[in-house]
Amino acid sequence: MLCLRGLRRIKAAAFLQRNSAHRSLSSAEALQDEPLLKAEGPSKEPQRGCVLCSVTVDFKNIQLLSQFISPHTGRIYGRHITGLCGQKQREVSKAIKKAHSLGFMPVTHKHPQFMKDPRICGIKHVD
Amino acid sequence: MPRYELALILKAMQRPETAAALRRTVETLMERGAVVRDLENLGERLLPYKMTKHNQRHSRGTYFLVDFYAAPSILDGLLDHLHRDVDVVRPAVLKKDEQGPKSSCCANVAKLAS
Numbered sequence: 422m423l424c425l426r427g428l429r430r431i432k433a434a435a436f437l438q439r440n441s442a443h444r445s446l447s448s449a450e451a452l453q454d455e456p457l458l459k460a461e462g463p464s465k466e467p468q469r470g471c472v473l474c475s476v477t478v479d480f481k482n483i484q485l486l487s488q489f490i491s492p493h494t495g496r497i498y499g500r501h502i503t504g505l506c507g508q509k510q511r512e513v514s515k516a517i518k519k520a521h522s523l524g525f526m527p528v529t530h531k532h533p534q535f536m537k538d539p540r541i542c543g544i545k546h547v548d
Numbered sequence: 549m550p551r552y553e554l555a556l557i558l559k560a561m562q563r564p565e566t567a568a569a570l571r572r573t574v575e576t577l578m579e580r581g582a583v584v585r586d587l588e589n590l591g592e593r594l595l596p597y598k599m600t601k602h603n604q605r606h607s608r609g610t611y612f613l614v615d616f617y618a619a620p621s622i623l624d625g626l627l628d629h630l631h632r633d634v635d636v637v638r639p640a641v642l643k644k645d646e647q648g649p650k651s652s653c654c655a656n657v658a659k660l661a662s
Contacts, residue, residue, distance in 0.1 A: 519642075527597055
């Protein structure tokens with residue numbers, strides 16, 4: 422019984438020692454890891470934003486919106502064609518539909534005035 | 549009071565008649581307790597598609613933009629009044645966003661890159 426108690430005490434003491442040792446090791450590891458974690462690999466490229474990163478999308482700006490629709494049918498291009506990020510694609514889509522309903526932008530075609538605009542979308546037209 | 553924007557398409561008319569229609573619209577707004585902040589003329593142009601209103605087929609129209617502050621309770625009555633006006637082809641009231649720079653994912657990415 423006595424030796425059992427003694428054993429328990431020794432075990433408890435050892436456990437405490439191990440714990441403190443563990444703690445000191447982990448804090449040392451943490452100190453060492455901080456600069457390693459912060460430094461990014463040399464091959465990591467900076468993230469590129471989409472084309473409309475710093476541009477506010479408005480339903481009145483139909484020239485900008487017309488760049489994301491088909492010239493033949495007036496259909497809105499998908500994300501895989503426009504290359505826009507989620508938020509901007511949704512904003513453009515909503516603005517185009519708003520412009521359609523308020524009578525600012527044609528629905529079934531692209532305004533002929535904007536046919537010569539630079540092509541942002543990655544789609545090749547058979548002209 | 550929240551800020552609204554009235555995107556107004558008026559029938560293609562002579563200058564004095566357009567002025568009279570605009571005056572009528574703004575006076576209606578002010579009667580209902582709105583504070584008109586700005587009035588923009590986006591010009592007379594060919595409409596994107598032919599619109600039928602008040603038994604008339606319109607192919608040309610004058611676009612106006614009226615910025616105003618108003619209580620939300622007047623909007624229903626105002627739109628009803630505008631729909632009944634013979635010179636107005638298509639009225640639309642939209643809420644104007646007050647916030648300036650929005651925090652978007654692309655903006656954050658741009659900041660990190662710079």
